[in-house]
Amino acid sequence: MKHNSHPTISLKPVYTPEDLNDFNYRQDLNDPGAFPYTRGRMSGVRSSWVQRGLSGEGDASRSNEQFKYLIQQGQTGIDVIGDTPTMICMDPDHPFSVPTVGTQGVSLCCLYDYLGLFKDIPLDSIAISSSIPNIFTLSGLYLAAKKNGFDTDKLRGSVIQSPFFFEECGYTAHLPFPLRLRLTLDSIEFCLKKMPKFHSFLENTYFFSETGLTTDEEIAFGFVEMRHTIRQLLKRGLEIDDIARHIVWLVNCRMDFFEEIAKIRATRRIFARMMRDEFGAKNPRSQSLTMTCHTSGIALTAQQPFNNIVRGAIQCAALVMAGIQAIEISAFDEPFRTPSPESHLVSLRTQQVIDLESGIGKVHDPLGGSYLVESLTNQMEQKILDGVRKVEALGDPADLSAKGWFKKFFEDSMERYHKDIESKQRIKVGTNVHQMPEHEDTMLRDVAEAKIQPYIWHVERIRRYKERRDRDTIKEALLTLKHTARDTSDNLMDSILEAFEKGATIGEITGALRTAYDCPYDPYNKMASPL
Amino acid sequence: MKKIRVLIGMMGLDQHEAGAISVSRLLRDAGMEVVYMGRFNSSDMIIRAALQEDVDVIGLSFHSWDFLYYVPEMIEMMKERDITIPIIVGGSVITKDDANKLRAMGTADAFCPSAADHEIIESINTIARQGSERDE
Numbered sequence: 001m002k003h004n005s006h007p008t009i010s011l012k013p014v015y016t017p018e019d020l021n022d023f024n025y026r027q028d029l030n031d032p033g034a035f036p037y038t039r040g041r042m043s044g045v046r047s048s049w050v051q052r053g054l055s056g057e058g059d060a061s062r063s064n065e066q067f068k069y070l071i072q073q074g075q076t077g078i079d080v081i082g083d084t085p086t087m088i089c090m091d092p093d094h095p096f097s098v099p100t101v102g103t104q105g106v107s108l109c110c111l112y113d114y115l116g117l118f119k120d121i122p123l124d125s126i127a128i129s130s131s132i133p134n135i136f137t138l139s140g141l142y143l144a145a146k147k148n149g150f151d152t153d154k155l156r157g158s159v160i161q162s163p164f165f166f167e168e169c170g171y172t173a174h175l176p177f178p179l180r181l182r183l184t185l186d187s188i189e190f191c192l193k194k195m196p197k198f199h200s201f202l203e204n205t206y207f208f209s210e211t212g213l214t215t216d217e218e219i220a221f222g223f224v225e226m227r228h229t230i231r232q233l234l235k236r237g238l239e240i241d242d243i244a245r246h247i248v249w250l251v252n253c254r255m256d257f258f259e260e261i262a263k264i265r266a267t268r269r270i271f272a273r274m275m276r277d278e279f280g281a282k283n284p285r286s287q288s289l290t291m292t293c294h295t296s297g298i299a300l301t302a303q304q305p306f307n308n309i310v311r312g313a314i315q316c317a318a319l320v321m322a323g324i325q326a327i328e329i330s331a332f333d334e335p336f337r338t339p340s341p342e343s344h345l346v347s348l349r350t351q352q353v354i355d356l357e358s359g360i361g362k363v364h365d366p367l368g369g370s371y372l373v374e375s376l377t378n379q380m381e382q383k384i385l386d387g388v389r390k391v392e393a394l395g396d397p398a399d400l401s402a403k404g405w406f407k408k409f410f411e412d413s414m415e416r417y418h419k420d421i422e423s424k425q426r427i428k429v430g431t432n433v434h435q436m437p438e439h440e441d442t443m444l445r446d447v448a449e450a451k452i453q454p455y456i457w458h459v460e461r462i463r464r465y466k467e468r469r470d471r472d473t474i475k476e477a478l479l480t481l482k483h484t485a486r487d488t489s490d491n492l493m494d495s496i497l498e499a500f501e502k503g504a505t506i507g508e509i510t511g512a513l514r515t516a517y518d519c520p521y522d523p524y525n526k527m528a529s530p531l
Numbered sequence: 532m533k534k535i536r537v538l539i540g541m542m543g544l545d546q547h548e549a550g551a552i553s554v555s556r557l558l559r560d561a562g563m564e565v566v567y568m569g570r571f572n573s574s575d576m577i578i579r580a581a582l583q584e585d586v587d588v589i590g591l592s593f594h595s596w597d598f599l600y601y602v603p604e605m606i607e608m609m610k611e612r613d614i615t616i617p618i619i620v621g622g623s624v625i626t627k628d629d630a631n632k633l634r635a636m637g638t639a640d641a642f643c644p645s646a647a648d649h650e651i652i653e654s655i656n657t658i659a660r661q662g663s664e665r666d667e
Contacts, residue, residue, distance in 0.1 A: 084544045084595065096543050096571075099600035171546050172570070211549065302623065302644040335644065336624050411552050418553040422648050431645070438627055438645070449626045451596050524571065 007256040008214040009379050015371035023374065028269070032323075032364035033288075036272035038265050038377065039365035040323035041288030046364050050127060050326035051351040052077035053344050054294070056106035059458045060116030063106040067121060069341075075348055078121070078157075079294075079328055081105040081338065082132040087171040089133055091507030092459045093466070095526050102455035104338050108132065109462060109505045114140030115147065123150045128157035129202075129292075129326070133166075133173065134187045135493070135509075139500045142195065158199035158248050158292075161188065162207075164225045164397065168407040169208040174523035177402045179485075179513060183492065185232055190493035192242055199248040199290065201229070206294045209252040211410040212417025215263045216380060218252060220387025221406070223270070227388075228397050230279065240279045244286030248325075253315045254296040260315070261367060262376035264291055264322040270381060292326035293319050297334045298417070304430035304441055305448045308332035313350050320354055320361045327351060333448035342447045462505070469503045475530055477502045478512040482531065485516030535659040536586040540568030540577050542593070542601040550623060551592035554651065558590075561652045574605040581616050587659040588639070593622035598633070606637045617658050621646065 030036065033043025052075050056063045067078055081087075083105040085097035091109045092101045101107050108114060118128075123145045130137040137159050145152050160166065163180040167173060175183075191200030203226045209218035226247070233243050249267065253260045271289040275281040295315040300308040312329040319327050329350055331343035339347065355361055367373040394400055420426035427433055430441075477499040484495040492513075499509050508530060511521040521529035539555045541548065548570060555565045566584045568577065581589050591602070602620060609616070617639035625633070630641035639658045642651055 084546060088544065088546070090544070096573075099597045100544055100595060103596055336626075411548075414549040414552055415556050418549075418557075445626075449628070451599075454600075 007259045008216055008383070009259060009262075009376060011258070011372075015375055017371065019371050019375040020378075028378075029368060029374075035276070035284070035287060036269045037288040038269040038272075039368050040268070041290065042323075043364070046362060048076075048355050048361060049320070049324060050077035050292070051075055051348060051355070052079045052129070052326065052328050053331065053339060053347050054079050054081050054131075054328055055339070055344070056080045056082065057104075057338055057452060058102040058455050059107055060113040061119075062102075064117055064119050064121070066344075067117075070344060070348065071121075071126070073345060073348055074352060077127045077129060077326055080117070080128065080130045080132060080137070083107050084171070085109075086132060086136075086506070088173040089136065089175075089506045089510035090173075091505045091527075092455075092462045094507060094522070094524070096524055098456070098459055099454055101459055103452045107455060107458055108136070108140065109507065110465065110503065111140065111143055111500050112465065112503075114144045118144045118148065123148065124154040126156075127326075128155070130157065130159055131204075132159075133171075133506075134159050134161060135183050135496050136500075136506050138187055138191065138195070138200075138493075139497050143497065143501055152195055154197060155195050156197050156199075158202040158250075159187070159191075160202050160204045160250075161200070161229065162204055162225065163229065164401045165208045165221070165406060166204075168401070168404070169211060169410050173510060174519065175510070175514065176517050176519060177398060178488075179517050181229075181232065181398065182488065183513075184229060185236065186491045186493050188229075188233060188243070188246065189236065189238065189491060192238070192246065199246055201226075201243070201247045202250055203247065204250045206250050206252045206296075208406075208410060210296065210298050212298065212413045212420075213410075215254075215256070215259055216383035216387055217413075219263060219267050219270075219380075219384045220391065222249065222251075223274075223384065223388045224391050224397050227274075227392075234279075240275070240281045241283045241286045244275055244279070244281050245283065248290040248292060250292045250294060252296050253293050253319055254299040255311060255314065257314060257318045258367075258373055258376055259380070260318050261322040262373055262380045264293075264319075264324065265365075265373070265377045266381040266384060267291065269377070270384060290325050291323075292328075293324050294328045295319075295330045297330045300330055300332070300334050301428055301431045302335040302448075304436060304443070305332050305335065305445065306443045307430050308334065309346055309350070312347060313354070316350055316354050317358070317360055321366055323365055332444065336448045337450070337452065340447050340450060342444075466505070471530070473502055474499075474504050474508065477504055478508055478531055481509065482512045482516045485513050533663075535563045535588070535655065536566065536584065537563050537588045537590050537655060537659075538566040538568060538577065538581050538584060538586040539590045539592065540572045540580075541570045542572055542574070542577070542591060543597050545570065545593060545595050545597055547594035547623075548592075550594065550621065554590065554592065554621060557648050557651065558655065563655070574601060574608050577605065578608060578612070578614060582614065586616065587662055588655055589616050589618045590655075591618065591620050593620065593624065596624060598622065598625065598629075602633060602638065603636060617662060619655065619658065621651070 032039040161184045163184045205222035272287040275287045329347040331339035481495040621642035633641035
């Protein structure tokens, strides 16, 4: 039987000094905390990483309780996922939203929801990372912090910026590419001024690599998106050293243990050289990349869900060896749902056992100097750089995105991944080998298969909330936003914040932005425009 | 011999398309004609397209629990309009228990994530053949 999980780079039985021709320690590795940061951005006594889990379900109040429980159990960061309507900027009372409100994340459609979400959460001392669309997660956090008396200069956390891929491969909000790019640039620019400690530019390669991309493709596409976005920010007159220190990269991690470690090390090295040599960044902080990870969902299986706990532990160990700054382990019930209380705890305890019992995290880059890992890192670096060159040689990446080139690539990747499992080219224990009859595969199934019912009462609450507002005030704020959006030289964040603070919802604000770009207010033609 | 025509679609706001695309390509490679509706459909849109395209089977893919809402709605809507095109349902979140309930509810078949490619193909072949025998 084959015993690898289909790596990008095939492994040999043994590695020797001959695999590292022309190896130069100072040039290729150097010490931890020194250029090119292959071994990580920090030096000295190694501190722990941010330990968190994907959270958010039901409404704001339910999710607030979830945050507090996880913090009480030792979680050191918060990561928020919205339900599907929230992720695609639609209100819960939209007819298409109703069956899914609160079932796969938290429903957040107005400032009132964000105030409930962050009630009694120490926003000045815990990092809030979010998968929710940039303008709303920033508006909600910024306004909630202000209203609760926190200094917004101290806010820490991150927000996904993915003008290329989020719409095509993650969550489709029916926003044209120029608007998506503008919202990315405007929100990053806003944060540089108003939330200076916040990682406003999170390059997320997790979600699109879940189509089954190889590890080098994942990172190459991430660099293509990041480089395009940086160039646009520089065109606005921003300095590279101001931009770069706000960048953080969230990668995927599947089951190819050494390859994932090599990927992370190669990414840091490429980033450092790109920042210094291509973009002219001078500050060491601008050259040393902060990296975080959400472990792979597609590496997990619906069959024998207990196996997923083992997978999470292996992935977490790899990430700690690679020197990652924050980790979220996809919970064992990931194939079925957002994490249950039980799976949240297992994922968190997995990190804590590795952190506090194993000693894996005591040494920076413990695999540095390994013939295998250095050879893989070199090969991975070359593959990633080749991938970036190939894609950029095809023309303006923005045009490629608009034409659906990436979408087609992802679709082909999905098919390849599926066929690899079906043909056993990719081994999945419990799925294509060592299967069990369904009647025996019962361990943890009751937890994994428990369903969350839609929060219908929350839909009613939002309907009542909308009726209570002063319609003229909302309309005026939305018209101001639309007018601002027509002028592409203005930053939209102030108008978005004003509308949000006055009570407009995410569906209304997004609708106003769409109409400014001559798109329908509601892409499904079910909601009347208040404009 | 007439090719089997299968409509594949997703409902409501369900975003994750991997399963629908994989199954569509699988059926295409098995010699069937696939009418791919993609994401963001309502029950009415699927039924109207199925009639216009004269498909033998309607295939619905779900990555979320929305199937609990949409499948009964579609079955009811088809009963009201006296339409008998068989519906099959598949998805990453569908459990064995869900599959049994969906079949009891009136779907022609339902597939869990453990379903092998050949099982899906054989099931659709059987359902479509039974449908054409009824029509004759």
